[in-house]
Amino acid sequence: KYEKIWLTFGIGCLIVFLTVVGVSAFAAGQQPPSCLTTIDPEKVDTTPPFDQPGLVKKGDNEYELNIVVAAFSFTPNAIEIPKGAKVTINVTSKDVIHGFQIPGTNVNMMVEPGYVNSLTTTFDEPGEYTILCNEYCGAGHHMMTARIKVV
Ligand code: CUA
Known part of the structure; x- marks a missing residue:
């Protein structure tokens, strides 16, 4: 028994x-990040939307944030987002696999060369957020950060 x-x-x-x-x-x-598109890692700089990375307004309080990731940086690395904005983040890598995590939010995804990974989040709380690479990518891995300011 x-x-x-x-x-x-x-x-x-x-x-x-x-x-x-x-x-x-x-x-x-x-939500698990979705992987929608393939992209040539060598042509990231000339492929829209990554030829002009940054925040793009898509509608009333809706934005798209396109970020190019490469060892050992995020481009752009200082982003200002209006409070309450619904943001779809698209990332791709020019070289190796990186991570893309924003502590304090639901954003945590991989950045893979050859693919565009996307995730939508809403920034309700004003303040400073840090984007971190959480995938070991080489000697400069620990320096890979960027800032988001929600105002
Ligand atoms: Cu990029 Cu670790």
């Missing part, structure tokens, strides 16, 4: 785990 207890315990744990994952996925708005 001990087996029965352990079996119940095991199934209970599984249910708790799945509930936590489900709740964080839907309630907290954590």
Whole structure:
């Protein structure tokens, strides 16, 4: 009869785990980044929208933020975003795989050469945010940061 207890315990744990994952996925708005487009990593600088990286207004309070990532920088590396803006971030890498994380938000994705990764987030809280590379990419990895100012 001990087996029965352990079996119940095991199934209970599984249910708790799945509930936590489900709740964080839907309630907290954590979405997996989507990968839509392929891009030639050698032609990033001449391929729209990355030929003119930065924030682009797309509609009422809606923006697109296009960022070129390369060892060891984000371009642009200082971005100002109006408070409450819904921003779709598009990133691509010119060289190796990098990371793109903004602590304090749901933004955390990979930056892959040859692909455009996208993720939409809303900046409701004013303040300074830091973009970090969280994928080891070489000697300058720890210096790879950029700033977002929400005003
Ligand atoms: Cu780029 Cu680590």
